[in-house]
Amino acid sequence: MAGLFGRLLGDGLAQALTTGLMIIAALCGAGALFLAMHAGGMPVVVQLADWIRAGSFHAAWTLRLDTLSLSMVAMVTCVSALVHLYSVGYMGHETTPTYRFFSYLSLFTFAMLMLVTSNDLVQLFFGWEGVGLCSYLLIGTWYDRPSANSAAIKAFVVNRVADLFFMVGIALLFVEFGSVTYDNIFALVPAHGDDTFTLFGTHHIYEVICMLLFIGAMGKSAQLFLHTWLPDAMEGPTPVSALIHAATMVTAGVFLMARMSPLVEFAPGTKAFVVFIGATTCFFAATVGLVQPDIKRTIAYSTCSQLGYMFAAVGVGAYQASVFHLTTHAFFKALLFLGAGSVIHAVHDEQDMFRMGGLWKKIPLTYGAMWVGSLALAGIFPFAGYWSKDAILEAAWMAHSGLGFYAWSLGCITAFITALYSWRLIFLVFHGTPRDAHLHEGAHESPAWMTIPLVLLGLGAVLAGLLLAPYFVGSGQAAFWNGAIVNAPGNTIIATLEQTPELIALVPTFAGIAGIVVAYLCYMANPAIPSVLANSLRPLYLFLLNKWYFDELYEHIFVRPYRALARLLWKGADEGVIEAIPQGLARITAGTATQAVRTQTGSIAVYAFTMLIGLVVLVSTMLVFH
Template sequence: MYVALILLPLAAAIVAGFLGRVLGDRGSQFVTTGAVGLAALLSVVAFFDVAVYGNATTIELFTWIRSGGLDFAWALRIDALTAVMLIVVNGVSFMVHLYSIGYMSHDPHKPRFMAYLSLFTFAMLTLVTADNLVQMFFGWEGVGLASYLLIGFWYKKPSANKAAMKAFVVNRVGDFGFSLGIFGVFLVTGSVTFDAVFGELGNVAGTTIDFLGMSLPTIEVLGVLLFIGAMGKSAQLGLHTWLPDAMEGPTPVSALIHAATMVTAGVFMVARLSPLFELTVFTSDMITVIGASTAFFAATIGLTQTDIKRVIAYSTCSQLGYMFFAAGVGAYPAAIFHLMTHAFFKALLFLGAGSVIHAMSDEQDMRRMGGIWKLIPVTYMMMWIGSLALAGIPPFAGFFSKDMILETAYAAHSTVGAYAFWMGIAAAFMTAFYSWRLLFMTFHGKPRADKHTMEHVHESPLIMTVPLFLLAVGAITAGYIGQPMVDAGLAFWNGSIAMLGEHNILEEAHHVPGWVKLLPLVMSAAGIGLAWLFYIRRPDLPGKVASDFSGLYKFLLNKWYFDELYDAIFVRPALWIGRVLWQGGDRRIIDGFGPDGIAAVSLGLARRAGRMQSGYVYHYAFAMLIGLALIVSYFFFGLEAGW
């Protein structure tokens, strides 16, 4: 069953990718959606078998690499952590596949798109079922490749090509750190298999390693390098710039990348390697600070964006920050709990946004929307449910997981924990504000689209709204279903997550002061109220605030100028160096003295020889005489001289 669960999406991707012309559009959609749907059903069975009944298992398929001391198999590690991820990945992926049948109905390359979706799903399944670091890295790079293909699916758009390349390159920066971390783990433990590595960590703790000319704690070096990989894949502050640009891909791609798969890989990796991160101090504090800073930073940018998909994309970036600072303070179950709930309501928001774009004739700018809630009531209702879950309003799923994260940050009773708590509180306020800003600008007020667009506004077909309903059910109920993940502590996880501290932070989170539990809800309500004031009661206020605080507004609108900074520091110098090497090194030296130089000399000699072909017989006779004279001279004088 577990092997089929993993290989079904791969088989579907191969069939649709190579036989798409034979199967046709409908056949490719049926094969890929059916395969992922069956995998989703098997994931539910696996969840009950492993997470509920405790039948964790590891299935060794074959020996993958055996070279010297490096010896490991391709094996499927099916434990409670994997079971939760299987539900999330396959469940959301199935909804995206189903939704894509309607959303991509006018695209001429449906088989290729569906094949890419299934390939992406297989790569993520490979990542979450890996039993060793190299196998995880295989899936890690697989989702990177598939995301490149999906973001740049509309390859005739220059912006899509640039976004795909940007995602690929930025992720390679993080992946380089991840690969160094894998090398380091093998160097100090002699293995890359998780159980063997975890068994050696006690001997590694307290030792030092020479790194970059310094003698540093081994466990901290490994932790930082591995976390750098997570920063790239999960778009944390500094390596986040690829995430908003990924919106250039089709909307189902945005839902798949930003909800359940690629961006959550880093959070999963930190949870999987929790035995290692539990032994770190500096790295855990680093994870907490970067996660909290990302949550705040991304939320500030979401306040000013006007593209409906980019607002939700920065929301994803912010929510990932919550997950990381939860992991940083040691509350890994809370991080995975929020990962699960977030997958449902964020996929709902993205697919709901896609329904809006579909209704508005591909318009994505919220400034050109408004006044459409009565025309697309189903989408409107779904967006409300997703926004309520995102803002953490009870009884929706986000309320349970986000509040648990904030409570654990407070319960950490540390400087970085306090920093994460207050950054999370500020982000909660901004999240509610920009979520309802999106709702009010998109659905309420006077219509701002042209007459032709408004005449064609229509509700999406059932093939698109049914996945919205199913995801809405998850956005409502996932908090109740997943609560045992944190209430039962480590008992639910059955060894798949390690928490080695003296105190159970999940238990302490239940005993924080009442105002800590109430404050996130108050801030969310305040954010919703302020959005109502700005965009319903006094729609003139946003323009006045933007004008009065124009410097701050431009700073946020331009995303803290990270792209411009990276362009000045990395892109332009790299282009200048490349241009110098191209013009000076390649063209002038290599080509100049190499093929181009030889060709020029040959061409010059040929032209000179060509001038000798005058067409007059006496010229040729004269040349023959000169040649004969040279030959005779050679025999008479050259041989005597020993030439």
């Protein structure tokens, strides 16, 4: 409605319509999850329409409501409603109409809800592509900026590369099981345990399928090697960053792996690869976030890092802990992004933290919100991140494997770095002497449209972990999930979390506190330390500042050869052959016509002589061939 008739409705009515309906949806989603937590019950599958019939292939438009989908619905609708509300204030200074922006936000939410409530992989893929399209549209909201257009295209292209593998995985699932519906696939998993797939050798079919699905998830969830689009996506408005690139779309890959847990459990090789990628991503992104000057990019790399934790949990079989961190992370990361947006709004769209400073008295509510979000991100008790991130690290330790120890070690190191760059952000932005007097003098607290969502997300960042832990990973997890997430008979890792040695369980907290202390020493007690370190370790500093040179590497490996091939096909094949043939025929025709015109002299003698020559040629030819 807002998108199609926005010009008629006007911005105000379009904002009221989209935001009001999202608030209603959020109340319904939270209420449904509350009932599931206390009433239980089997999954409910509601078929809305017959969708695709092609030979033996059949897909219906169906809503699947179990505790996994309901937890995602509650999270998506609550965060989306608050982002809609926040956007009313944040986009209020726009000189162009905003009804299209709000319609894209709602369209994105619809696609995400279709993804998480799907009963088969085809409907999931519909939502998967839908959120990708909306991401492209929302990142490119400010289409008059070349950087925003480039970022939107980059996000779209990188995700399409990963989605190719995802589509092949879905096709193999249908070939193997004759269905793309979850229940049908999961019921047949034990019967196909020995099946193989031959391509470049013989492989276990489950390993091939799960690896293809995971590569698709790597693109959507910005894991190492397919992560380069996420930081650039910060070119879009801050509410877009909060909704898509912190709370919802980027978690679709984690949701996919949790949904397919009955199959993933029988692909140990893929699980090992998931652990490696997840743990390495969480460390990589944290090191890059440590030196970024842009406030939004710092939080973006933090998102990439936290997604790495979630995949590490998937890899060790702790799917429940992964979804738990997904849920708590949505609240405190959306809070951090919207808090950053409030800072940017206060300093007239400036995003360089080294031009800020001393803002805490100017925007005290935003300052408090950033503290709450950072405490939750650092995993400090009793904030939300403490419950979920520590559950992941405990699961990695209790996996009692080499890769589990690898994930635990990098996870603890990352916990230290996370706290360090989080308080680096707080100290640079809110404390110290103002570095730009003009920006500081004009700074002001955001309007209620923006501060109310900060308060509500802050409550989630404080209470979500404490309230949800007993159901997601505690003693009531088996009854709560009720088969929505499946662990193989030998996988008891969630049940053994309480047996984690006390010292091991405390290491992440100590690491977080140490990170805060080091940040204070470097950015408050002795602000000269970061400059000295950056100069003395210049190669390392540039390596991190340039994001491990992934963009430059991809430029040489993929972009330049592709551009050269495209130019060759353009100049050589397209212009040189395809366009040259009709153009050449046209030139020949024009030249022939020109020569024919010259024979039309108007002289009877010339015409008679021409006719005589023709007659001689004709008679001679007939005599030769007679």
